Amino acid sequence: MKIKSENTSGLLLIHVEGRLDAITSPEFEREAMPMIQQSGEPVLIDFGKLDYISSAGLRTLLILAKEMKKADNALALCCLNEAIMEIFSISGFQTIFSIYPTIEEAVSSLK
Amino acid sequence: MNKRLAYKLSISILSAVILIFFMILLYNYYISRKLILTNVKENTKNLTSSAINKSEGFFRVIEKITKNISYLICDNDKSENEIKNILSNIVKNNDEICGSCLAYEPYKFKSNIEYFAPYFYKKADTLLYKNLAEDEYNYPAWGWYHNPIEKCKPLWSEPYFDKGGGNELMTTYSVPFYRPNGKTDSLIGVITADVSLKWLQEVVSQVKIFETGFAFLISETGTIITYPDTNYVMKESIFSLAEKFKDPDLKKVGEEMIAGHEDFVPISSALFKGKSWVYYTHLKNNNWSLGFVFPENELYADLYKLNQTLILMAAIGLALLLILIIVISNRVTRPLHALAMIAEGFGTGNFDIDIPPSQSSDEVGSLNKSFVRMQTALKKYIENLKLTTSAKEKIESELKIAREIQMGMIPGKFPAFPGRKEFDIYGFIEPAKEVGGDLYDFFFIDDDRLCFAIGDVSGKGTPAALFMAVTTTIMRAEGQIAGLNTSSIIERMNTYLCNNNEGNLFVTLFLGILNVPTGEVEYVNAGHNKPFVIKSNGVVSELDTSHCIPLGINLNLSHTTNTFKLEKGDTIFLYTDGVSEAFNIHDQQYSIKKISELLLNLANHAPIELIHHIVDDVKAFSHDTEQSDDISVLAIQYYGKQLLKTSPPDYQLVIKNSITNLSSISENITQLCNNWKLTTEVCNRVNLVVEELISNTIFYGYTDTLEHDIILNLMCDKDTISIEIIDDAKEFNPVEQPSTGTNSAITEREIGGMGIHLVKNLTDSFTYHRIGNQNSIKIEIHFNKKQS
Numbered sequence: 001m002k003i004k005s006e007n008t009s010g011l012l013l014i015h016v017e018g019r020l021d022a023i024t025s026p027e028f029e030r031e032a033m034p035m036i037q038q039s040g041e042p043v044l045i046d047f048g049k050l051d052y053i054s055s056a057g058l059r060t061l062l063i064l065a066k067e068m069k070k071a072d073n074a075l076a077l078c079c080l081n082e083a084i085m086e087i088f089s090i091s092g093f094q095t096i097f098s099i100y101p102t103i104e105e106a107v108s109s110l111k
Numbered sequence: 112m113n114k115r116l117a118y119k120l121s122i123s124i125l126s127a128v129i130l131i132f133f134m135i136l137l138y139n140y141y142i143s144r145k146l147i148l149t150n151v152k153e154n155t156k157n158l159t160s161s162a163i164n165k166s167e168g169f170f171r172v173i174e175k176i177t178k179n180i181s182y183l184i185c186d187n188d189k190s191e192n193e194i195k196n197i198l199s200n201i202v203k204n205n206d207e208i209c210g211s212c213l214a215y216e217p218y219k220f221k222s223n224i225e226y227f228a229p230y231f232y233k234k235a236d237t238l239l240y241k242n243l244a245e246d247e248y249n250y251p252a253w254g255w256y257h258n259p260i261e262k263c264k265p266l267w268s269e270p271y272f273d274k275g276g277g278n279e280l281m282t283t284y285s286v287p288f289y290r291p292n293g294k295t296d297s298l299i300g301v302i303t304a305d306v307s308l309k310w311l312q313e314v315v316s317q318v319k320i321f322e323t324g325f326a327f328l329i330s331e332t333g334t335i336i337t338y339p340d341t342n343y344v345m346k347e348s349i350f351s352l353a354e355k356f357k358d359p360d361l362k363k364v365g366e367e368m369i370a371g372h373e374d375f376v377p378i379s380s381a382l383f384k385g386k387s388w389v390y391y392t393h394l395k396n397n398n399w400s401l402g403f404v405f406p407e408n409e410l411y412a413d414l415y416k417l418n419q420t421l422i423l424m425a426a427i428g429l430a431l432l433l434i435l436i437i438v439i440s441n442r443v444t445r446p447l448h449a450l451a452m453i454a455e456g457f458g459t460g461n462f463d464i465d466i467p468p469s470q471s472s473d474e475v476g477s478l479n480k481s482f483v484r485m486q487t488a489l490k491k492y493i494e495n496l497k498l499t500t501s502a503k504e505k506i507e508s509e510l511k512i513a514r515e516i517q518m519g520m521i522p523g524k525f526p527a528f529p530g531r532k533e534f535d536i537y538g539f540i541e542p543a544k545e546v547g548g549d550l551y552d553f554f555f556i557d558d559d560r561l562c563f564a565i566g567d568v569s570g571k572g573t574p575a576a577l578f579m580a581v582t583t584t585i586m587r588a589e590g591q592i593a594g595l596n597t598s599s600i601i602e603r604m605n606t607y608l609c610n611n612n613e614g615n616l617f618v619t620l621f622l623g624i625l626n627v628p629t630g631e632v633e634y635v636n637a638g639h640n641k642p643f644v645i646k647s648n649g650v651v652s653e654l655d656t657s658h659c660i661p662l663g664i665n666l667n668l669s670h671t672t673n674t675f676k677l678e679k680g681d682t683i684f685l686y687t688d689g690v691s692e693a694f695n696i697h698d699q700q701y702s703i704k705k706i707s708e709l710l711l712n713l714a715n716h717a718p719i720e721l722i723h724h725i726v727d728d729v730k731a732f733s734h735d736t737e738q739s740d741d742i743s744v745l746a747i748q749y750y751g752k753q754l755l756k757t758s759p760p761d762y763q764l765v766i767k768n769s770i771t772n773l774s775s776i777s778e779n780i781t782q783l784c785n786n787w788k789l790t791t792e793v794c795n796r797v798n799l800v801v802e803e804l805i806s807n808t809i810f811y812g813y814t815d816t817l818e819h820d821i822i823l824n825l826m827c828d829k830d831t832i833s834i835e836i837i838d839d840a841k842e843f844n845p846v847e848q849p850s851t852g853t854n855s856a857i858t859e860r861e862i863g864g865m866g867i868h869l870v871k872n873l874t875d876s877f878t879y880h881r882i883g884n885q886n887s888i889k890i891e892i893h894f895n896k897k898q899s
Contacts, residue, residue, distance in 0.1 A: 021798075022773055022806040052795050054802045055866035083792050087799070090872040091865055 003031050011110055012039040013103070017049035020057025029060045036064060036075075042110045043068060046103060048079035058091055065097065074098070078106040116447070117440035124436050125429065132425050136418065143414050151410050152375050155320075155390045159403050162318040162326060163392055169314060170267070170284075170396035173207055177286045177304040178265065184213065185288040185299060191220075195229055195240065201304070202231040202238060209233050210277045210305035212243060214250050219299045226250070232277045232305065241276070248275040255283040256301050263287065267397035270308055270336050270345055280308040280345055282336075282397075308344065312337045315401075321409040331398040333369050356381040364389055368400035377407070446475045450482055462490045510545040510573075517546050517576055520583050522553060524822065525719065525837075529761045533627050533752055536563070537718035538745040539726055539883055547741035548575025548618075549687045550583050554590060559627050562590045562600070565685040565745050566620035566639065569661075578616040582608065582662070586622070597622050598672045601635045601662070608663035617663035621685055630677040630749050635670050637662050640688055643707060645721075647680025649714040651707050654683070677749035680715060689740035690725065693733045701732050718746035723882055762825040767818050768809045768838075773802055776823065787827045793894045796873050797825075797832055800890055803866035804836050804845065808886070812840025831875075834890040843886060845870070846879045 001024035002017040012035060020028055036043050043064075047053075061077075068075040076098040080088065088094045100106035180197060189197070194213055201211045210232030220227040226244035233239070243250045250256050255268040265286040273281050285303045289296030311328065315337040318326040328336040333348040343352065349365035352358075358380045367374060371393040379386050386407035393400050408415065446469060456464045466486060469479035518540070527536055538551045548568030556562050564586060568575040585607050589600045601622055608618065621642060623634035634654075638661035641653040659670035677683065686706065693701040709728055713721045722744050729742065762783055766772040777798050784794035805821060813819060824835040845867045871877055876891035 019777075021777070021802055022770055051791075052798065054799050054806075055869055056802075056806065058865055083795050087869065090869055 005035050011042040013044050015046045019052040021054045022056040025056040025060040042074040044076045044106050046079055053084050076106050116444045120440040121436045147414050173284050173304050177284050181286040181288040181302045198231045208304045209307040212303045215300040255285045259285040259287045281305045324405040327402045329400050333365050514545045534749045535718050536747045537722050539722050540743040542741045543738045544572050546576035548579045549741035549743035550579045551743050551745040561625040564622040566618050567687040568618045569616050582618050597624050597633050597635045605662045605668045609666050612663050617661040619661040633674045642685040645682040645710050645714050651710045679751040682748040685745040687743045689742035693729050695733045696735045718748050721746050764823040766821050770809050800870050803870050808838050808840050832892045836888045838886050839884050842881050844879045
């Protein structure tokens with residue numbers, strides 16, 4: 001799992017690459033949490049290069065989402081592949097997250 | 112505690128003392144009362160008798176004087192002056208007499224004088240004279256005159272007011288006097304002596320009884336003659352007073368008095384202002400009655416005083432006693448309190464408290480010494496206990512390790528031969544103690560021949576376990592030598608066990624060799640329970656075997672080898688006597704019959720199901736009793752030769768319960784999926800399911816911090832991936848977990864419970880079994896190979 005962040009046009013964009021499983025999700029949380037806490041801007045997570053997500057990854061997303069909600073800021077996801085989309089759909093996460101097919105669409109919506 | 116004990120002691124002793132004291136006081140009161148009453152009666156009689164004597168004497172004197180004068184006068188005629196002289200002398204010389212009269216019958220003094228009654232009386236110490244015949248007095252009409260004449264004897268008159276005479280309240284003693292006149296005496300007149308009631312009053316009032324006690328005098332008719340309250344005198348009678356005060360008791364006393372009786376009675380009368388005693392007696396002179404009134408409190412004054420003194424003394428005594436009790440109980444309980452504190456210290460494990468030595472030789476002192484002894488003994492005991500506990504813990508942990516070793520000697524991983532589809536084998540063992548003497552084993556001698564055995568070492572516990580270990584080892588060693596048959600394996604085992612048997616143990620053993628391609632079984636039964644054969648059509652029968660003696664007893668075994676054939680679907684079920692001889696709380700045995708009955712319904716069940724059916728039933732049967740013997744069961748179901756056998760390579764992975772091992776699982780699964788040419792999607796799905804379930808087990812399944820094995824079996828068919836996860840974590844059935852809500856908003860969403868939900872939705876079959884102490888989860892994921 002690799003994580004990169006950049007500030008573009010008034011939002012924090014986080015790229016996640018690889019796997020979000022029981023081992024890597026705690027790392028993801030450790031790294032992403034301070035980023036979103038400090039940014040004060042809407043956050044977009046790019047799952048374009050995410051290969052795999054398990055419930056541990058979902059759990060971390062949920063924790064981040066609750067944190068954003070507390071700060072009254074938007075959290076959106078984009079570029080989910082088919083398999084990951086299925087996991088989101090089964091878990092019902094599809095309905096609780098704003099999910100966009102591309103970064104551009106996400107950016108324009110979040111503005 | 113100190114205070115409470117002292118308090119209890121004081122209260123109980125004081126109560127007892129107070130009770131005893133009051134009983135004594137009460138008794139004393141009644142006895143004293145009785146004594147005092149008797150005493151008072153006596154005293155009263157003495158006291159009053161002098162008053163009575165005085166009164167009677169008083170009256171007697173007057174009577175005598177009057178009578179003497181009558182004799183003096185009646186002898187001869189006296190001149191008027193002589194008479195006046197006599198009368199004036201009487202009145203002058205006698206204080207008691209306030210007046211004296213000589214009243215003549217008509218014409219008896221002088222034939223020319225009809226009435227003549229010279230009367231001398233005292234008025235303020237002056238002697239006065241009056242002729243009662245000279246005014247309107249009309250003396251013949253007065254009672255003092257005519258009553259004695261009528262009765263012909265001297266008489267005391269009723270008290271009266273002598274109006275026109277002495278003009279005061281008085282009573283008169285009248286003596287009729289006669290002169291001889293032929294045969295009869297003729298009445299000449301009446302000589303009288305008056306006694307002033309005032310005088311009487313003075314006389315009676317001199318009688319003082321106690322403080323406020325007094326005497327009173329009543330006449331024949333009950334009229335009050337003297338009384339401290341002079342308003343009553345001559346105006347009231349005792350009966351009118353009884354009426355006035357509505358006092359029947361007083362009336363009764365009055366009746367008794369005028370009847371001339373004498374008594375000493377209690378009376379509660381308003382007239383006497385409260386409780387009093389009355390002593391009354393009769394005066395013989397004039398039929399009057401004298402009464403003496405004693406207020407009760409004065410009568411009992413001594414008694415009251417005595418009681419007061421007693422109560423005062425008792426109060427002081429009780430106060431002193433209380434102080435004494437408190438001091439003593441404090442002295443007694445203080446060391447007890449100190450000991451209690453020490454005992455409390457002992458309770459918290461502090462055995463190094465200094466117990467202050469006690470000098471006293473009483474019970475507290477001996478308790479103190481006992482405490483010191485107890486302290487020493489406890490210290491010693493605790494030290495011993497620490498030593499033995501650590502020794503015991505060591506033994507226990509060693510036993511635990513021994514158990515693991517022993518269980519490790521018995522094949523425990525199932526499916527045991529995932530590649531062999533011709534048969535299925537499953538075994539289960541549960542020692543009654545940490546380690547036991549039961550055993551089962553199975554192994555391939557060569558590609559086609561499966562050697563299997565079940566046995567039971569005599570005895571239980573560690574010795575049996577060691578013998579079992581030897582037996583298993585020998586069996587494996589001998590059995591692995593290809594070409595051997597059951598007969599020679601048994602023989603060689605027996606020889607070894609007989610020659611190396613210092614403990615004189617033996618083992619019953621059923622040893623068989625299954626020819627996997629044909630289903631033929633040859634076997635030797637060395638004293639073991641007969642196995643059951645369950646035919647695929649449901650017929651259950653005990654394997655008819657000829658026994659030989661158990662191994663380890665005699666070098667000469669003289670055994671026989673038997674054979675039988677397993678058809679497709681047949682099962683052979685082997686067990687030790689821990690199953691058939693399990694006891695329930697009513698001391699009943701499970702019995703072989705019960706096993707066979709249960710097996711009737713278990714035809715065509717896989718060995719694992721069959722065995723757990725039996726084991727669960729036995730456990731339910733004896734659930735409230737301690738397991739008395741090791742339980743071992745082994746079952747083999749024969750399927751026959753599988754002609755279509757193109758199974759993909761199966762895969763087994765055993766990992767330790769650490770989350771970091773997940774990445775190696777993921778790598779292995781990915782590698783395996785590549786080998787099986789599965790799509791990334793299917794591969795991810797397998798990965799996800801395995802990760803969710805194993806991470807669940809690792810995170811939540813273990814109650815200890817020890818290392819545990821988790822077995823992961825993977826099989827791939829042409830369109831199905833079968834996953835089996837076996838762990839020895841606590842029982843947890845994920846299939847039965849309720850699905851988490853998936854529609855709640857972010858803030859309401861529970862973190863957790865998602866993994867199982869994902870597994871349920873990503874798999875085609877998801878089953879759970881608790882097998883012995885293991886969780887077994889079986890999962891199937893169907894896929895379409897065309898996708899690849």
